[in-house]
Amino acid sequence: MRYDVVVIGEPLIEFVADEPLSAATAFTLGFAGDALNAAVAAAAAGARTALLTRLGSDELSDRLVAYLSVHGVSTDLVLRESGQSGAYVLGADPDGTRAFAYLRAGSAATRLTPADVDAAGLGDTRAVLFSGITAALSESCLLAVRRAARVVRESGGHVVYDPNFRARLTTAEAASAAFTQLAPDLTVALPSAPSDTAALFGCTSAVEAARAVHERGTPIAVVTQGHRGVAVSERGHLTELPVVPAPHIVDATGAGDSFAGTLTARLALGDDLLGAVRLGTAAASLALGGRGGTGHVASLAESRAHLSGHATV
Numbered sequence: 001m002r003y004d005v006v007v008i009g010e011p012l013i014e015f016v017a018d019e020p021l022s023a024a025t026a027f028t029l030g031f032a033g034d035a036l037n038a039a040v041a042a043a044a045a046g047a048r049t050a051l052l053t054r055l056g057s058d059e060l061s062d063r064l065v066a067y068l069s070v071h072g073v074s075t076d077l078v079l080r081e082s083g084q085s086g087a088y089v090l091g092a093d094p095d096g097t098r099a100f101a102y103l104r105a106g107s108a109a110t111r112l113t114p115a116d117v118d119a120a121g122l123g124d125t126r127a128v129l130f131s132g133i134t135a136a137l138s139e140s141c142l143l144a145v146r147r148a149a150r151v152v153r154e155s156g157g158h159v160v161y162d163p164n165f166r167a168r169l170t171t172a173e174a175a176s177a178a179f180t181q182l183a184p185d186l187t188v189a190l191p192s193a194p195s196d197t198a199a200l201f202g203c204t205s206a207v208e209a210a211r212a213v214h215e216r217g218t219p220i221a222v223v224t225q226g227h228r229g230v231a232v233s234e235r236g237h238l239t240e241l242p243v244v245p246a247p248h249i250v251d252a253t254g255a256g257d258s259f260a261g262t263l264t265a266r267l268a269l270g271d272d273l274l275g276a277v278r279l280g281t282a283a284a285s286l287a288l289g290g291r292g293g294t295g296h297v298a299s300l301a302e303s304r305a306h307l308s309g310h311a312t313v
């Protein structure tokens with residue numbers, strides 16, 4: 001068994017400002033993107049984790065690869081090519097609303113293929129995690145994640161999907177169709193309500209969303225609802241869990257990815273579903289305290305302490 005968790009998707013070079021995008025001139029360089037955010041969270045939660053992606057060969061991509069290694073994510077499945085890596089710019093309005101600008105069209109990650117998945121050999125991976133962002137990057141990315149889902153599901157692993165609907169990348173119709181194609185091979189879907197659930201299923205309630213997930217063939221739905229809690233549905237058996245109060249809220253970017261990465265890691269390591277979800281809520285709560293997608297990556301010990309009410313931050 002080489003990896004507990006393989007995350008598939010596009011890491012992004014991040015430029016983050018404390019000011020609105022319309023006025024900001026000073027940006028801090030970081031490394032984020034939903035796949036990277038989730039991968040570093042999975043590694044921090046104790047899983048042997050690899051990121052499967054394609055990156056460019058420029059200096060910032062070299063730094064991104066180094067960042068992954070420093071954070072315990074294997075780069076053995078990172079394919080380098082002469083193209084450009086994706087990037088995004090993140091600003092914050094005075095009311096805390098985040099605004100994104102993307103520099104990712106035609107990026108290296110959009111050229112990920114099913115052949116890359118085959119070459120990665122995921123048959124002995126305990127869990128694979130990817131998102132609707134990955135599925136929306138290109139037709140070949142959608143085919144790649146479909147292949148990964150099939151391979152890992154057939155070998156008895158967990159297949160976790162975070163729909164992460166982004167109107168800038170896809171349409172509600174296409175996101176919904178992608179989910180319907182993937183759903184029979186998923187073991188866990190993590191839609192957030194109301195954004196993902198409205199786009200994919202035309203509903204806002206967690207119960208309706210869970211039903212829609214099950215109807216399409218996925219046995220477990222974990223519906224995140226921001227600060228309002230998490231609804232966990234195992235084939236229709238519903239458990240409502242509260243979130244862990246955040247000690248410090250700076251920026252919500254990446255909280256959902258931290259949740260997804262931590263949950264996937266703990267499932268891969270054999271934790272029960274509700275235990276894995278609870279640890280995910282603790283890691284996500286701490287992630288809110290950092291600027292950008294990876295401003296605060298909570299260690300396993302820190303998340304456990306936070307969950308048990310003995311926060312170390």
Ligand SMILES: Nc1ncnc2c1ncn2[C@@H]1O[C@H](COP(=O)(O)OP(=O)(O)OP(=O)(O)O)[C@@H](O)[C@H]1O
Binds near residue numbers: 195246254281282
């Ligand atoms: N205000 C908050 N206080 C505590 N925890 C929070 C808060 N907001 C979000 N979280 C945690 O983060 C998790 C994910 O949040 P949310 O439902 O907003 O995900 P998301 O929309 O997928 O996020 P993202 O923007 O990263 O895609 C929640 O289930 C919860 O555990």
Ligand SMILES: O=C(O)C(=O)C[C@H](O)[C@H](O)CO
Binds near residue numbers: 088133166253
């Ligand atoms: O939107 C994307 O593709 C990103 O990955 C940017 C952010 O990191 C992501 O939206 C947070 O979930």
